[in-house]
Amino acid sequence: xxxxxxxxxxxxxxxxxxxxxxxxxxxxxxxxxxxxxxxxxxxxxxxxxxxxxxxxxxxxxxxxxxxxxxxxxxxxxxxxxxxxxxxxxxxxxxxxxxxxxxxxxxxxxxxxxxxxxxxxxxxxxxxxxxxxxxxxxxxxxxxxxxxxxxxxxxxxxxxxxxxxxxxxxxxxxxxxxxxxxxxxxxxxxxxxxxxxxxxxxxxxxxxxxxxxxxxxxx
Amino acid sequence: xxxxxxxxxxxxxxxxxxxxxxxxxxxxxxxxxxxxxxxxxxxxxxxxxxxxxxxxxxxxxxxxxxxxxxxxxxxxxxxxxxxxxxxxxxxxxxxxxxxxxxxxxxxxxxxxxxxxxxxxxxxxxxxxxxxxxxxxxxxxxxxxxxxxxxxxxxxxxxxxxxxxxxxxxxxxxxxxxxxxxxxxxxxxxxxxxxxxxxxxxxxxxxxxxxxxxxxxxx
Numbered sequence: 384x385x386x387x388x389x390x391x392x393x394x395x396x397x398x399x400x401x402x403x404x405x406x407x408x409x410x411x412x413x414x415x416x417x418x419x420x421x422x423x424x425x426x427x428x429x430x431x432x433x434x435x436x437x438x439x440x441x442x443x444x445x446x447x448x449x450x451x452x453x454x455x456x457x458x459x460x461x462x463x464x465x466x467x468x469x470x471x472x473x474x475x476x477x478x479x480x481x482x483x484x485x486x487x488x489x490x491x492x493x494x495x496x497x498x499x500x501x502x503x504x505x506x507x508x509x510x511x512x513x514x515x516x517x518x519x520x521x522x523x524x525x526x527x528x529x530x531x532x533x534x535x536x537x538x539x540x541x542x543x544x545x546x547x548x549x550x551x552x553x554x555x556x557x558x559x560x561x562x563x564x565x566x567x568x569x570x571x572x573x574x575x576x577x578x579x580x581x582x583x584x585x586x587x588x589x590x591x592x593x594x595x596x597x598x599x600x601x
Numbered sequence: 602x603x604x605x606x607x608x609x610x611x612x613x614x615x616x617x618x619x620x621x622x623x624x625x626x627x628x629x630x631x632x633x634x635x636x637x638x639x640x641x642x643x644x645x646x647x648x649x650x651x652x653x654x655x656x657x658x659x660x661x662x663x664x665x666x667x668x669x670x671x672x673x674x675x676x677x678x679x680x681x682x683x684x685x686x687x688x689x690x691x692x693x694x695x696x697x698x699x700x701x702x703x704x705x706x707x708x709x710x711x712x713x714x715x716x717x718x719x720x721x722x723x724x725x726x727x728x729x730x731x732x733x734x735x736x737x738x739x740x741x742x743x744x745x746x747x748x749x750x751x752x753x754x755x756x757x758x759x760x761x762x763x764x765x766x767x768x769x770x771x772x773x774x775x776x777x778x779x780x781x782x783x784x785x786x787x788x789x790x791x792x793x794x795x796x797x798x799x800x801x802x803x804x805x806x807x808x809x810x811x812x813x814x815x816x817x818x819x
Binding site: 409413419423425429432443484504515516517520521526528531534537538553554555 | 606607608609610611612614615616617618619620623625626627628629630632633634635636637639640641648652655664667668669670673677685686690691694695696698699700706707708709710711712713715716717718719720721722723750751752754766767769786788793796797802804805806807808809810811812
């Protein structure tokens with residue numbers, strides 16, 4: 384494809400947008416687009432199948448849960464995770480697209496971290512998969528940075544005044560993962576049992592990890 | 602561009618609506634749209650150009666359209682701009698012949714390696730940092746008319762550099778095809794009270810990634 388982006392983009396400023404109609408039936412529009420791109424030799428259907436399969440079945444919050452559980456049971460690993468998250472996450476086999484550079488931030492009794500992308504939908508795919516709709520919603524994107532405590536309250540999390548809230552707005556290609564607090568009275572659980580408790584919401588910072596899976600959201 | 606996508610700090614977007622047991626894709630076409638974009642997009646166009654194209658969706662449409670409808674619009678607009686498709690082909694769904702300029706077509710077996718490699722935004726060139734960790738800085742009060750990752754709510758605000766996360770492609774340039782203009786990116790801590798005034802929590806803060814060109818010494 385033509386690399387002549389500068390001249391292509393000049394067009395934007397006097398562009399009247401009339402043709403950017405909302406697809407009346409997105410399912411039909413996308414199906415037509417796929418057929419067209421295949422017919423033009425621009426896309427291979429096997430690649431599309433592999434991409435859908437990867438993000439539906441292989442990449443998701445279970446990856447992040449393994450990272451968190453490892454950090455809870457292995458202090459040396461936790462140290463590496465907090466000092467060089469990209470490398471520590473790669474030790475468990477995760478990395479790449481939308482997680483090329485990672486930072487892990489730790490929740491404690493006195494610090495609560497919350498991750499957002501106010502400008503679009505940046506999210507750490509290798510460890511959490513694709514973002515849920517609420518994360519991409521205008522409501523979450525707009526309010527997380529001005530009223531994080533109110534947002535957390537909507538998720539059922541009331542923070543004491545003496546807890547410091549740190550909001551991480553993903554404006555660059557640095558992706559954030561929250562290391563939640565390990566729930567009390569879980570000393571008897573092994574690493575994989577701990578991983579089963581860790582939720583996506585806790586790793587975004589809108590939830591806590593509960594002692595048992597009941598009562599956990601997502 | 603001071604657009605609707607730059608939502609940080611807005612308060613009228615309604616409640617956040619998490620969905621229980623949310624599927625990765627809500628309909629098959631969402632998965633296909635995701636995959637089409639990833640397949641066509643693998644390395645082209647720059648991610649920043651794709652984001653910018655989404656930002657060019659008129660605000661009323663931006664708010665009304667679902668996430669993957671925006672992807673449909675952005676991808677097809679970019680492909681028409683670059684000459685990979687004509688608008689007639691898009692409207693009719695009929696190919697007028699093989700694409701003239703076909704770049705590499707992603708094959709099924711190439712999906713896993715592509716995801717594993719990702720698209721690092723970091724650049725292996727030596728560029729001197731303009732700021733240092735611990736330094737007080739002010740986010741510049743600027744209003745770029747094209748793509749930028751400097752959110753409005755931070756402009757003109759004072760913050761502290763907490764970490765330098767390396768030399769990275771500059772999105773404001775990259776989105777317009779003006780090259781990489783690589784420069785340092787820093788995590789900058791902004792106190793809630795600096796961003797939102799005296800009624801904000803004195804303990805809380807927002808961390809935002811900021812490129813050299815977004816900052817000035819305080």
